[in-house]
Amino acid sequence: MTVSASTAPPQAEAPATLPEPSAEPAAAPPPEKRRGADTRALTQVLFGELKNLTPGTPEHNRVRGALIEANLPLVRYAAARFRSRNEPMEDVVQVGTIGLINAIDRFDPDRGVQFPTFAMPTVVGEIKRYFRDNVRTVHVPRRLHELWVQVNGATEDLTTALGRSPSTAEIAERLRISEEEVLSCIEAGRSYHATSLEAAQEGDGLPGLLDRIGYEDPALDGVEHRDLVRHLLVQLPEREQRILLLRYYSNLTQSQISAELGVSQMHVSRLLARSFQRLRSANRIEA
Incomplete structure (x- = not known):
């Protein structure tokens, strides 16, 4: 009897190779941080070139101009802190740019300080000096002006925290001063701009102050005549x-x-x- 060859036992299938879990891609930094890092790197390179150039030469002026242009966002950031002053933002940015230029001319990259850290006090100081010397319509005491800055900052912080405008008592409690001082500071803050007597009141649609508080003096027309009579007599x-x-x-x-x-x-x-x-x-x- 013919015996058939035994069939070889089937080989066990090799286990399927599982794909390795792919590593999660690192989250890209926000565009603002990328721009800030790029600006800091560019600023560092430009200062490295600037210190080897002779002031007043075309190449020195070119690198200095590039530094100013690269750091203008720093000026706009500082100027935004004064947007509540109702002063044209273009004027505030121009004043802040003067502070930036002064900071660039005085900065020493070998001291190991980041340029934004060095420049920000100079830019803000130039803007504050502009408001103190050129914007106020009425001069107020220095102590009251400095306290007004604190009141303004506390108002912004409390508005953000409370979701509404804070009361005078809340501002006074925050700064540990009296409500009378807060009211005096708010009144001092209004001295930045004089209100026109002829301007219509915003929001209420009422006529200007001149139309509401003025009156016609019946003796006014006789002033010129009396002066003329005195001269002729x-x-x-x-x-x-x-x-x-x-x-x-x-x-x-x-x-x-x-x-x-x-x-x-x-x-x-x-x-x-x-x-x-x-x-x-x-x-x-x-x-």
Whole structure:
């Protein structure tokens, strides 16, 4: 009997190779941080070039200009802290740029200090000096001005924390000062700009302050006339001046004036007529 060859036992299948879990890609830094890092790196390179150049040369001016341009975002960041002052932001940025230029000219990269850390106090100081010397309409005491800065900062912090405008008592408690001092600081803050009397009030649609608090003085029209009369009277003879004063300031009749001066009433009438003629001829407005 023929015996068939035994079939070889099937080989066990090799286990499937499991793919290794792929590592999670590192999260990319935010664009703001990337830009900040790029700016710091560029600033460091430019300062390295600047210290080897002679001031006043075209190459020195080119590198210095590149440093100013690269760090303008630092100025805009500092200027944004003063947006509540109601001053055009372009003017504040220009003033801050002056501080940036001063910081660039004084910065020593060999001291191991980051340029933004060195420049920020200079930029902010230049902006504060601008507000102190050029913006205020009314000068306030330095202590009140410095306290107003604290009140303004506390107001912003409390507004963010509370989700609403803080009360005077809350600001006073935060700074550990009296409510009267807070109110004085708020009043001092209004001295940055003078309100026009003719400007319409925003929001309420009411006319300007001039229309609401002004009034017409009935004696105002007579000011110019009284000055003119005074000027013309001194040109008359003394006796005619006295007759006019007795007639129109003391309200005496012609007969009373004649008795006062010891002359006839007819003579008083002729003197009055002559005085009027002289006044009319001397009055350039009438002429």
